Amino acid sequence: MTLGGKLKFWLKKIQVPTEPGLSTAQLMLTNDDLRPVEPERRQWGWLNFVAFWIADSLNVSWLCVWIGYTVAAIFVYILGRIATIYRIPFAVANRASFGIWGSFWPIINRAAMAVIWYGVQVRKLTPRMRSILTFPKRKSYLGGECVTLMIAAIWPSYNNLPNTIPSSSGVTTKQFVSFLLFWLLSLPALWFPIYKVRHVFTVKAYFSPACAIAFFGWAIARAHGLGPIIDQPNKAHGSDLAWAFVKSIMNCIANFAALVINNPDFTRYAREPKDALWPQLITIPVGFAVTSFIGIIVSSSSSVIFGEAVWNPLTLLGMFLKDASSAERFGIFVIGAGFALAQLGTNIAANSVSAGTNLTALLPRFCTIRRGGYLCAAIGLAMCPVSTFLSARWTNPKRLQWTLVESSSKFTLYLSAYSVFLSAIAGVMVSDYYLVRKGFLDIQALYSAERDGLYYGTFGVSWHGYAAYISGILVNIVGFAGAIGVNVPVGAKYIYNINYFSGFIVSGGVYWALARMVPIPGTSDTWNEIPYEPHHMSDSDEKKVGDV
Template sequence: MVSIPRPHLVARGAEEIKGKDIWLDNDDLRPLKLKDRTWTATTYFIFWFSATATVSNWYGASAAQALGLSMWESLACSLGGQCLIAIVITLNGRAGAVYHVGFPILNRAAFGVYGAWWPTFNRAVMAIVWNGVNAVQGGQCVYVMLHAIFPSIAHIKNTMGPGSALTAAGMIGFGVFWIVTCCFLVIPVPKMKSLVYAKLIMFVISAMAMLGWTVGKAGGLGPVASQGSTVHGTEKSWLIIRFLMLGAANCATFASNASDFQRYAPKPRDPILGNLVGFPIANLLVAIVGNIVGASSQIIFGELVWNPIDFLDMLQTSNYTAANRAGCFFIALMFVYCAIFSSIFENSLPAGNDLAALFPKYITIRKGFFICAVISFAINPWYLLGSASIFVSFLASYQIFLSSITGVLLCNYYLITRGYMKISDLYTSSKTGAYHYTKGWHINAYVAYVVGVIPNFYGFLNNMGVSAPEGVTKFYYFAYWVGLLVAGATYWILCKINPPAIMYTKGWKEPKNYVRPEEEAQVLEGEAADAEGLSDGQVEEKVVSTEVITGLKG
């Protein structure tokens, strides 16, 4: 056995978070403990297949068909856009995988300990709205289940008015779904890994069942796949560009909050393969199913039914036999399960992180989950899904704010601080803290954020109904990338002119894998145990590796 001197086991670069600033800190916001870093590389690869296996992704896939593209053109646009955004997801989630903190804390590094409140609030709004949208889809699934059991539910007088995606009967399903989802929110996130796998299995079974059923009723895959586009020439070209860019933009929330779920990785490299390969492939497979099912509806009913849940209920209603009702019930049940965990991982988790960061004295991540649930009910999300055009407008609009924030975060981490964050200063309002900037606000970041939004703002207003020239509309198709690049470039220039407290011009300063100071002894003892039986030279090499666990790379 080789004895290792105790002084060699002190990890260099460790920064203890001394005390608590009740307005900036609670334990949920600090770097994750070792025991909570449970998502392996396999988990992340499967996570994307599970996360993208949602009814909303069917919507996005078939919305292009609703506006005139063929099935194959729609698929190509979806895949191309998601390959692009997968790169942004990987890059922006890197800090979370290394330091094991979420999106709100990364905002503090760039925007300041108080300045982070606005971008965090922005993303919280998006997550809450999406949570409501997902709950509408889940409610539609529950309605199909109830319709299969109680035929009379279809005859309830509709009092919802025009523009609503839910009828009065559908609102019953929404209420049931909302209550069931709230029940699942009590489960700790690190313990949900098995539920991620279960969700994927559920979706595959339900999707294949509906795919086989609809293609069979449409007379096989040939008639479905051979349908061409209904637009041509310049109109078609611009529609392809629009949905290629939208394929990336509708994942703007994933790109901005990538660190929220990558923080659960034991090692920084664990999420990479899942992001770059799993994310686009998973989206492609879901898009294939969504497009084929959508195209089948054109043959079966003579119209494109872009909402698969509406399509499922139409199949049930048109032939209300016991077998059809049972099939619709179980397919819808599996869709409900998928929708529940989409709400949790894609919306409740980000919103919970954000709300906890906005009001750490009063709100934990768990409380944030339930606040998100209540607000997402209150915003009447059923009016967002009234038609394909409304839904596409919704997807395309909020991206300009998130892309500008993401541009600042990427530039700050990779070009300004070169991978280094002083963890202790992220949780203090002390004027000597590196992230205090100007009274807690980083002016450089805010100017860059606004400059990144400005080129796209006219297009944003146009997308929301304000009249604008055609050129503005087409320019807005590129809004996500324009906001990302303009904000990032502006931030880099401003930091060159007015350097922040932490700014490096040479070298890469990122630690190998950040460990909370109180857990360093646990890691170092493990390293020491692994060193038993090694030669003196091997021990010295092991000690060097240990010393940079929480320090800077040499």
């Protein structure tokens, strides 16, 4: 067999089973993981959504937390509702806003960041990364560090494991072993389909909070009560305090920017639309407020106990290992296991499912959500030895160092920049669904590449969507330049301080205005949600799709 013949043979081997009679274009738009969810797989009830968000909130992160996560919950719901009605993932839903082929860029954007974050979140922190955990930052119980803590609690000599990896790599043998163990233990969870993986979040929702509360009580006891912790003075006053308050709210929302976008990947499995309403609107702000409070108190206790601020709770827990009794070591092992489970659930919710779904949308002939999740994990493994991550040092262009989590300030800067792009995508999608189309989507047309299709646009791209998307990014560009040290007007900095709102409102407003000036097909004059209910959707159906 020739090389070309062998390649063709293996490509055919790894192809995903599809319906017969589909055109090449249809094969690029659909497979079983992208179709609307049929009733048999709608197994997420209201309690599963409560457990999902309790599980996701346990990630070590008070008034601004309540406000920030309440606003985030609203964004989560309004994007997720699309999927509770039409049972489609983000990768399919955004075809209505950006065009059948134009939807690929938002998909690539989200998939790339999910893959990168999978690698970041399972990797153990290096000493230079220890300041990452200021509240209320991104999910930061990195799995490798949890494993290190658990092993060291049983075998203290693990901390003295000889390093055989060059220091220039930025990772030690101990760190790599911990990373690899967590990575391997995470793989079985990627096998299960989304409608079954809900059980992982249910277990995590009970076990991880119990461990966090135990750590909370232990830290307070070692600090001799809450009094010495709470009595520490506030260092910000006046306008500095006000803007710190605003920035903290925006950090909460930025923390959720990715989850807002990929929430349809989960809500499509809801039994009923109401199962994804109040459980999300209530559990997100309450869960994150409580766990942020625990994280703040635990971290602040370090100043009282050890005389220094330790913002990484896992680092603080590791400090408890010194001169610990056997019972205390067992307690540290259990708490570390709870945090490891929390990180596993967070990685599934925020990264592997999102990456799997979006990679499936990009390569539906060869990829499924399961395959995409494992591909995400493989790339995350490849990222591990890299010394530092994802945010270039602009001050030294000759040496491009990746320093995503080197410090809390760089981390916050990255979160803000990332949320600028995602807020513009969310703004376009919300405006399209709620204001322009008034809840109407034609499911068949979302899987059609016909040039006269409702969502095909111009050469497969919706210029309305991209003009609005770029506008939502541009409004924050000057402020972002100021955030990295460029001298810009103070007004631009203030706009950037509320970058998620500004990007969302501008992109959504521009999309609505353009649709009013140059109408798009497939809209409705009145609110017209039509819940998807057929048992199975055939892509070979030649039904003619017309305007409403």
